[in-house]
Amino acid sequence: MRAKEAAERLGITQRMLRHYEKAGLMDIRRSENGYRIYGEADLRRAGRIRDFIETGFSTREIRTMASCLTDDGAGPCEGGIEQLLQKLGHIDRLRADLDARREAVLDRLAMLRDALSNHLEGSESQQVAPDITVPEGTPHGRRPNPAGVESGAARR
Amino acid sequence: MRAKEAAERLGITQRMLRHYEKAGLMDIRRSENGYRIYGEADLRRAGRIRDFIETGFSTREIRTMASCLTDDGAGPCEGGIEQLLQKLGHIDRLRADLDARREAVLDRLAMLRDALSNHLEGSESQQVAPDITVPEGTPHGRRPNPAGVESGAARR
DNA sequence: CAGAACGCTGACATCTATGTCAGGGTTCTG
DNA sequence: CAGAACCCTGACATAGATGTCAGCGTTCTG
Structure with missing residues (x-):
């Protein structure tokens, strides 16, 4: 093409x-x-x-x-693996962080929703964000080194 | 400091x-x-x-x-639910992005590891990246479209 | 105290990724 | 065939990440 x-x-x-x-x-x-x-x-x-x-x-x-880069998994691909692992480290650290934050937000959200519904029980109801559906998004759970500052000195 | x-x-x-x-x-x-x-x-x-x-x-x-970027998953949050939902949106989008990147990396990594082991099967083995352990970090699995050319048109 | 080690700001420099435009062929289609 | 839609190359342009140097104050240490 x-x-x-x-x-x-x-x-x-x-x-x-x-x-x-x-x-x-x-x-x-x-x-x-x-x-x-x-x-x-x-x-x-x-x-x-x-x-x-x-x-x-x-x-x-x-x-x-x-x-x-080639299709055939031939060549040893020297270097590639370490570099990839390093990137993976960055990504995973961020993910862990975001996961934590995501949960916090979800918690707060649920709490507010409860408070809200309890509150306007039977009132005119202002309908703020009526049907809050938690947008699914890959499972999340463990959360090592929450806000990890480091992860291996002397980089780059 | x-x-x-x-x-x-x-x-x-x-x-x-x-x-x-x-x-x-x-x-x-x-x-x-x-x-x-x-x-x-x-x-x-x-x-x-x-x-x-x-x-x-x-x-x-x-x-x-x-x-x-803040530590506390809390934060101002004044404005309530909308803001939270919005933040949730950001977070999830971010997560999706990271997931994509992460997976691209993992895929490549797995592919490399396979190729590598297949390659030095029984040879004098030069010990290139001897014990490659996929750093745990959120479950991952499926890997459709191995050398994936595309991944959803109109990106970015 | 003198000099080393460190901090600050601002400017200039390099490298990359990308966009966009120009000038000029090539192909496809009504 | 004429115009649209493509392709090519090369150049100029922007933005962001980083490095490095200069000129100048501040701290620490022998």
């Missing part, structure tokens, strides 16, 4: 697709007229690159773990 | 600490001589900001969810 479709399927702009290429992260085949021709594998690769970038990696870092 | 110590404990530079401040993400107390004085709560807040940033968020985006 050509640029437009590829970009659409990936949810990014053609600009970025070219950017990845220029950054040396991919090498797209060209048709005789010079148009880029993306194959499914290219899409997958670009999709991974996109994800890496949206996860906070720079093309520079990604190039470092180029072997982590 | 003062700048140097704070920065060290957070694993970032004083420069960035000032950057967060200038970005309107925190407001650090000053001693009479003008020196910044960081308290534990400031550290926690800065730590979260740091994590958000390293997870790919910009100060601009972070400012948007400023209420997610």
